[in-house]
Amino acid sequence: MLEKEYDPKDIEQKWYDVWLEHNYFHARDDDGSRKPYTIVIPPPNVTGVLHMGHALNNTLQDVMIRFKRMDGYNALWMPGTDHAGIATQNVVEKYLASQGRSRHDLGREAFIEEVWKWREKHGGLIITQLKRLGASCDWDRTRFTMDEGLSNAVKKVFVSLYEEGLIFRSDYIVNWCPRCHSALSDLEVEHEEEDGHLWHIRYPYAEGSGEVIVATTRPETMLGDTCVAVNPSDERYTDLVGKSVILPVMNRRIPVIADFMVDKEFGTGAVKITPAHDLNDYEMSIRHNLDVVVIIDESGIMNENAGPYQGMDRFDCREALEKDLQDQGYLVDKTPYRVPVGKCYRCKSVIEPYLSKQWFVKVRPLAEAAIKAVEEGRTRIVPKQWEKVYYEWMHNIRDWCISRQIWWGHRIPAWYCDACDEIIVSENEPAACTRCKNGTLRQETDVLDTWFSSGLWPFSTMGWPDQTPALKTFYPTDVLITGFDILFFWVARMMMLGIKFMGEVPFRDVYLHALVRDEQGQKMSKSKGNIVDPITEMDKYGADAFRFALTAFAAMGRDVRISDKRVQGYRFFINKIWNAGRFVLANIEGLDPDRGALDSAALSIADKWILTELNRTIAGARAAFEDYRFNEAADILYQFTWHTFCDWYIELSKPMLAGEDSLSAKWVLYTVFKAILELLHPIIPFVTEEIWQCLPGQGKDSIVITSYPRERKEFDYSADAELMGTIIEVISGVRSIRGETGISPSVQLDVVIRVANPEVQSLLGLNRVYIKELARVREVVFITGTDQHPKRCALAVRKGLEVYVPLEGVVDIEKEMERLDKQKAKVHKELEDKRKKLSNRNFVEKAKKDVVEEQMRLRDELEFELKSLQKAHELLAG
RNA sequence: GGGCGGGUAGCUCAGUUGGGAGAGCGUCGGCCUUACAAGCCGAAGGUCACAGGUUCAAUUCCUGUUCCGCCUACCA
Numbered sequence: 001m002l003e004k005e006y007d008p009k010d011i012e013q014k015w016y017d018v019w020l021e022h023n024y025f026h027a028r029d030d031d032g033s034r035k036p037y038t039i040v041i042p043p044p045n046v047t048g049v050l051h052m053g054h055a056l057n058n059t060l061q062d063v064m065i066r067f068k069r070m071d072g073y074n075a076l077w078m079p080g081t082d083h084a085g086i087a088t089q090n091v092v093e094k095y096l097a098s099q100g101r102s103r104h105d106l107g108r109e110a111f112i113e114e115v116w117k118w119r120e121k122h123g124g125l126i127i128t129q130l131k132r133l134g135a136s137c138d139w140d141r142t143r144f145t146m147d148e149g150l151s152n153a154v155k156k157v158f159v160s161l162y163e164e165g166l167i168f169r170s171d172y173i174v175n176w177c178p179r180c181h182s183a184l185s186d187l188e189v190e191h192e193e194e195d196g197h198l199w200h201i202r203y204p205y206a207e208g209s210g211e212v213i214v215a216t217t218r219p220e221t222m223l224g225d226t227c228v229a230v231n232p233s234d235e236r237y238t239d240l241v242g243k244s245v246i247l248p249v250m251n252r253r254i255p256v257i258a259d260f261m262v263d264k265e266f267g268t269g270a271v272k273i274t275p276a277h278d279l280n281d282y283e284m285s286i287r288h289n290l291d292v293v294v295i296i297d298e299s300g301i302m303n304e305n306a307g308p309y310q311g312m313d314r315f316d317c318r319e320a321l322e323k324d325l326q327d328q329g330y331l332v333d334k335t336p337y338r339v340p341v342g343k344c345y346r347c348k349s350v351i352e353p354y355l356s357k358q359w360f361v362k363v364r365p366l367a368e369a370a371i372k373a374v375e376e377g378r379t380r381i382v383p384k385q386w387e388k389v390y391y392e393w394m395h396n397i398r399d400w401c402i403s404r405q406i407w408w409g410h411r412i413p414a415w416y417c418d419a420c421d422e423i424i425v426s427e428n429e430p431a432a433c434t435r436c437k438n439g440t441l442r443q444e445t446d447v448l449d450t451w452f453s454s455g456l457w458p459f460s461t462m463g464w465p466d467q468t469p470a471l472k473t474f475y476p477t478d479v480l481i482t483g484f485d486i487l488f489f490w491v492a493r494m495m496m497l498g499i500k501f502m503g504e505v506p507f508r509d510v511y512l513h514a515l516v517r518d519e520q521g522q523k524m525s526k527s528k529g530n531i532v533d534p535i536t537e538m539d540k541y542g543a544d545a546f547r548f549a550l551t552a553f554a555a556m557g558r559d560v561r562i563s564d565k566r567v568q569g570y571r572f573f574i575n576k577i578w579n580a581g582r583f584v585l586a587n588i589e590g591l592d593p594d595r596g597a598l599d600s601a602a603l604s605i606a607d608k609w610i611l612t613e614l615n616r617t618i619a620g621a622r623a624a625f626e627d628y629r630f631n632e633a634a635d636i637l638y639q640f641t642w643h644t645f646c647d648w649y650i651e652l653s654k655p656m657l658a659g660e661d662s663l664s665a666k667w668v669l670y671t672v673f674k675a676i677l678e679l680l681h682p683i684i685p686f687v688t689e690e691i692w693q694c695l696p697g698q699g700k701d702s703i704v705i706t707s708y709p710r711e712r713k714e715f716d717y718s719a720d721a722e723l724m725g726t727i728i729e730v731i732s733g734v735r736s737i738r739g740e741t742g743i744s745p746s747v748q749l750d751v752v753i754r755v756a757n758p759e760v761q762s763l764l765g766l767n768r769v770y771i772k773e774l775a776r777v778r779e780v781v782f783i784t785g786t787d788q789h790p791k792r793c794a795l796a797v798r799k800g801l802e803v804y805v806p807l808e809g810v811v812d813i814e815k816e817m818e819r820l821d822k823q824k825a826k827v828h829k830e831l832e833d834k835r836k837k838l839s840n841r842n843f844v845e846k847a848k849k850d851v852v853e854e855q856m857r858l859r860d861e862l863e864f865e866l867k868s869l870q871k872a873h874e875l876l877a878g
Numbered sequence: 879g880g881g882c883g884g885g886u887a888g889c890u891c892a893g894u895u896g897g898g899a900g901a902g903c904g905u906c907g908g909c910c911u912u913a914c915a916a917g918c919c920g921a922a923g924g925u926c927a928c929a930g931g932u933u934c935a936a937u938u939c940c941u942g943u944u945c946c947g948c949c950u951a952c953c954a
Contacts, residue, residue: 005916006916173952191951214954216954218954261953262953263953263954266954267953270954271953272954273954274954278952278954280952280953282952283952340951385882388881388882389882389950392880392881392882392949393949393950396950484948515948552902553890553891559948563890565890566890568916569902572917573916574916575916575917579913579914579916579917580913580914582913582914584913586913629894631891635892635901646913647918651911732919736919737920739919739921740907740920740921742907742908743908745909745911745919746909830898833898834898837934837935840934843934843935845934846933846934846935847897847934848897852897854897854898855897
């Protein structure tokens with residue numbers, strides 16, 4: 001028996017432990033009897049704490065995996081965490097700093113050990129939190145991107161791509177974070193427009209008098225200028241090309257060159273070129289064979305090439321230089337200007353374009369295969385609109401900088417020979433230089449971009465490069481569920497690397513969900529203080545309510561706005577289910593569910609109706625899940641559970657249960673409610689298990705592994721269900737009159753019903769008990785088409801029926817007349833619209849036949865209603 | 879600069895082949911009807927951003943305008 005109040009705290013932990021104990025979440029590699037269904041988790045950062053994004057992402061995955069598990073699949077949800085190189089290193093460095101230590105004090109090896117220790121201690125938190133959410137991952141398989149197996153996969157991939165020429169090492173301008181002391185990929189830079197300035201600076205001619213004025217948003221870079229460039233077609237500067245100007249302050253002679261990249265329209269049409277600190281400038285320097293002068297160091301400090309500014313921070317230098325330029329008369333102008341600023345996505349420091357030697361992946365050939373896979377539909381991106389974004393990015397893809405100058409991560413498996421400068425790339429440390437045989441080897445100190453290893457996730461977690469049974473069974477995976485924000489970072493790279501190394505796409509479907517925002521639609525952030533904490537929500541309302549809320553708001557392609565209030569709303573829903581469970585359990589005594597279905601002759605019209613509705617709900621929910629329309633699935637199930645089953649069927653069942661022949665009602669109550677629990681289980685696993693376990697019946701282990709409900713042909717009673725719909729209309733008609741005329745629910749009424757169709761009338765008569773009970777009616781009287789309208793009555797017109805409630809002595813007649821007037825006006829207007837439409841010959845001729853018929857039917861209904869209202873009005877008056 | 883998404887009831891949002899505008903919350907009125915007051919019954923509330931076009935018919939398709947959000951970009 002269920003407690004009076006539902007308390008999630010008691011239940012959730014209990015059932016989760018049971019599920020683990022019975023290994024329900026484990027998928028077997030060797031289960032040949034069932035079709036596999038696989039999802040790999042987007043691995044959260046090992047240092048992470050569960051936030052709303054995780055909660056949404058993992059709830060949706062759990063919904064799918066539980067649905068498929070129940071539906072008979074060998075369902076694997078592969079869990080794990082990501083080593084998150086820069087983020088984790090930052091966290092541990094911060095921790096060391098709190099003790100007054102730095103990673104440099106420790107040295108590389110000791111620092112890495114420190115990170116492992118940190119991970120040992122704190123790395124399990126997010127896993128614990130996922131369990132709290134109810135995630136049904138196959139925990140025995142939990143992987144970490146730095147595990148030995150996954151690290152071997154990384155090495156193998158690196159070596160293989162290198163040997164194929166798809167990985168190379170080169171000098172290039174990269175995005176450098178002066179705080180993280182590392183290069184970043186293009187994706188790891190966040191672009192923003194900020195208020196800045198445009199400085200116009202005078203560069204005097206080296207020979208003769210005159211000057212050229214250049215415009216820049218970063219004056220400090222002029223210290224590293226090695227030329228001034230103009231457009232070759234710019235007549236203003238034709239004579240100047242090939243001559244020299246003097247770089248102010250530094251008093252260096254630099255040439256003026258012509259390059260087609262220069263925009264004549266911008267500024268003065270002359271641009272200063274700083275090859276070491278600007279990508280465009282660097283590429284131009286290659287074309288023109290220019291000098292390259294590095295003036296800023298790895299920490300953003302001006303170096304020895306910056307002359308008097310050596311040792312200054314780059315922004316301090318800007319100020320100092322501006323003053324000097326001003327004092328010396330070189331500064332022509334300084335105007336406000338919106339400037340694009342790149343920032344480190346991890347620490348928000350301003351990125352410095354920086355010339356350095358880095359490792360790159362030549363991604364274009366990989367991207368082409370990944371594009372083709374989506375074009376050919378081997379991988380489907382849902383919602384489809386993201387396909388375009390995917391193509392756009394893939395088509396314009398640039399080489400991927402994969403080396404990071406940090407310590408925590410997969411160290412690049414490359415060795416340099418200090419004797420002959422040979423680079424040896426190998427999975428294992430080479431014993432000697434492969435070329436000169438006698439040089440000393442030192443390993444590359446850089447580590448790989450974290451996304452390089454997570455790009456292998458769908459197969460590295462399954463044991464690749466070994467051809468494991470898991471790999472054979474579960475790759476390719478069925479769906480990847482993740483946020484659109486990592487489409488490029490992660491999804492695209494898994495596509496490229498999966499196709500490359502497995503020869504097959506990593507997933508059939510990619511479902512991209514939206515970001516979770518706060519109530520006002522703002523991105524959640526610590527600084528804004530608008531974080532909604534998943535754990536807090538679960539403490540307050542339970543994991544089920546929280547999960548249902550997330551599922552219900554996961555509409556395709558839309559932001560998910562979460563608010564405490566909404567979660568509370570779904571907490572009420574959980575409570576509703578709980579109470580329905582109490583009702584059902586209290587009323588099915590004597591029922592032996594194992595004796596099978598009753599024959600249909602024993603079923604009441606209400607029974608047939610709810611079974612038919614159940615079938616529709618099952619079909620709707622299944623289709624919605626299959627198409628990742630999570631909010632629709634939630635909506636359909638919510639609607640059916642609360643408003644169809646609880647509001648109507650339970651009420652309809654009460655008179656049946658009170659009667660002599662209550663067995664069919666008991667059986668239906670049990671059957672439908674059990675199905676409701678099973679239908680809802682993927683979304684709200686805990687409460688459904690708790691109640692399900694209380695239901696009678698044998699051979700039950702857990703709702704987790706029971707079959708997901710299917711439509712049953714023998715439950716389809718569409719014709720009878722329609723009559724039940726009519727009964728419901730009658731009841732709501734009476735209730736409506738009651739509500740609008742202010743008749744107290746405690747007052748018993750009589751009802752007169754006019755039905756045109758004699759068959760319907762007789763069936764209504766047979767089922768009058770429902771009307772009596774649910775509308776609180778004493779007598780139901782039927783009249784036929786030829787009978788007089790009853791006098792002094794309120795009227796409700798529904799579906800070709802007139803429902804009269806005699807008002808004599810019950811309510812103010814004047815008021816009822818007013819009400820009828822209002823009603824009449826409304827119906828009249830609608831009727832006019834219909835008539836107008838139907839009198840339009842174009843419509844009648846051109847519209848589809850069934851549409852016209854429908855309109856005619858509606859017109860007739862409205863006419864009937866209007867006529868009824870008019871007569872009722874007259875009789876009320878008389 | 880390019881691209882994408884959005885503007886529907888007071889609020890948050892659904893609305894998939896174009897054919898009588900929906901839900902939840904909130905509001906108002908009435909109910910402790912023996913599963914549930916975390917509940918039940920009833921009601922009010924919208925020129926579907928604006929302007930054109932296609933069509934017998936447009937919230938839905940097309941064009942333009944405007945406002946908001948996001949992604950992307952090597953114009954100093």
